[in-house]
Amino acid sequence: MMATLTPPAEAQAPAAILVGGSAGAIEVVALLLGALPVDFATPIVVLVHLPRNRPSALAAALGGKCKLALREPLDKEPLAPSTVYLAPSNYHLLIDPGPSFALSVDEPVNFSRPSIDVLFQSAADVLGPRCAGIIVSGANPDGARGLQAIQVAGGRVAIQDPDDAAQAVMPEAALALCPNAQVLSAEEISQWVQQPCTWQTSGKGAR
Amino acid sequence: MSGEFDIELPLLLEAIHLKYSYDFRRYALSSLKRRLEQALQDFDCRSLSALQERVLREPEVMRGLLARLTVQVSEMFRDPIFYRALREKVVPYLRTYPSLKVWIPGCATGEEVYSLAILLREEGLLDHTLIYATDIYPEALRKAEAGIYQLERIADFSKAYCEAGGRASLSDYYTAGYNAAVFDKSLRAGVLFSDHSLATDSVFAEVQLITCRNVLIYFDRVLQDRAVSLFCDSLCRKGFLGLGAKETLTFSIHAAEFAEFVRDEKIYQRR
Numbered sequence: 001m002m003a004t005l006t007p008p009a010e011a012q013a014p015a016a017i018l019v020g021g022s023a024g025a026i027e028v029v030a031l032l033l034g035a036l037p038v039d040f041a042t043p044i045v046v047l048v049h050l051p052r053n054r055p056s057a058l059a060a061a062l063g064g065k066c067k068l069a070l071r072e073p074l075d076k077e078p079l080a081p082s083t084v085y086l087a088p089s090n091y092h093l094l095i096d097p098g099p100s101f102a103l104s105v106d107e108p109v110n111f112s113r114p115s116i117d118v119l120f121q122s123a124a125d126v127l128g129p130r131c132a133g134i135i136v137s138g139a140n141p142d143g144a145r146g147l148q149a150i151q152v153a154g155g156r157v158a159i160q161d162p163d164d165a166a167q168a169v170m171p172e173a174a175l176a177l178c179p180n181a182q183v184l185s186a187e188e189i190s191q192w193v194q195q196p197c198t199w200q201t202s203g204k205g206a207r
Numbered sequence: 208m209s210g211e212f213d214i215e216l217p218l219l220l221e222a223i224h225l226k227y228s229y230d231f232r233r234y235a236l237s238s239l240k241r242r243l244e245q246a247l248q249d250f251d252c253r254s255l256s257a258l259q260e261r262v263l264r265e266p267e268v269m270r271g272l273l274a275r276l277t278v279q280v281s282e283m284f285r286d287p288i289f290y291r292a293l294r295e296k297v298v299p300y301l302r303t304y305p306s307l308k309v310w311i312p313g314c315a316t317g318e319e320v321y322s323l324a325i326l327l328r329e330e331g332l333l334d335h336t337l338i339y340a341t342d343i344y345p346e347a348l349r350k351a352e353a354g355i356y357q358l359e360r361i362a363d364f365s366k367a368y369c370e371a372g373g374r375a376s377l378s379d380y381y382t383a384g385y386n387a388a389v390f391d392k393s394l395r396a397g398v399l400f401s402d403h404s405l406a407t408d409s410v411f412a413e414v415q416l417i418t419c420r421n422v423l424i425y426f427d428r429v430l431q432d433r434a435v436s437l438f439c440d441s442l443c444r445k446g447f448l449g450l451g452a453k454e455t456l457t458f459s460i461h462a463a464e465f466a467e468f469v470r471d472e473k474i475y476q477r478r
Contacts, residue, residue, distance in 0.1 A: 074455045075424045076431070088453055094237040096427075103424045103453050104238045105280055122237040 020116030022049035024137030024166025047087040094122035110142035120146025129154030138170025215255035233430035279315040287370035313422030314340040317351025341403035354390035421451040
């Protein structure tokens, strides 16, 4: 086996924070985004399952609460600092080397397009330890394998406490695959995202 | 994903190109990797090297892989507001030509072809229009030419057709039977289904309209630039290019050769 010369994750600034959820997620995401200061640099990518073929109402629901720029990314758009990206409906959203966004209209995964697994797995592959994944309230198990991929790649992972979530299915599925993830309430997730120092001690489940 | 996978990937793509002339070397990486991981499972191969061995020696494996690498899932009148914009803003220009040529690259199984043919029929333009519907996957072209879609998909198509400003009922254009909808063959009387690769082939006609929706998203920036340069050279002056809702020429080296015509619907006009 070749030795890896990757510097420890603590030494690197995160390249992206990814948040996935479905039913009951919008309130958690709104809380998280509303708490972010205007100079928060790390790009944030939000994927919430929405009804198919419906223009995303998410931007409207979240825009008023967030001080950062907020938009749906276009194909090949590079990830920019201080920006919140919302996964558009009826496409898969992926991270390509760059890092930049990529889209696909491949078949749904876990009955979902966009699928959290697809986004998280591509982010784990491209960003490795330089990304953080968060799974919040949701009613299907999408995202669990993606979160596991981020953890295996050395990234930071957090899950909304199933007892705190409006829908526990998604957090529970994630917890089953990532038992060492940080388990946090919605309030604590907002704090966790903003405090890089806690990232350094949270990775007991990572390599 | 393992480091070995990343090493084997370009080798496999090179092998496919050398042996079969299909060029996937400039496809967008993350989607390509997903599709290849799926192919590893489907062909029961332990690694991309093992898959490469089979691809090189078993042409039927290449056919199966081609299906997996090119598959595009499309719908009729996907993004109805695009078709509405086409009808309301672009058709008035198209009327000014005595005859029309349209190119639909990456037409896959033809949903977009029939959508456009129906729109042009309703605007009285189809009779003097020639549509080039091209793809690299022969099986998809065969399906496109057959124009047969599962009946269970038709409800969504009909809804989208109405939202797209359809003037009649979608059922006027197909006959239902055996769990399938068979589209009226008069719709494709002026359609030429043909093999063409945006990665390796060149310009073949001058056209007034190109619609290429959710095809470029599978290409990297370099291949996108190649495809867009083909569009540039194929379009007549003031010709139109329609892309997918999340596709843009903003990052293209050819951006300056197009003007945004309907900005939100990604309809561009050749300068």
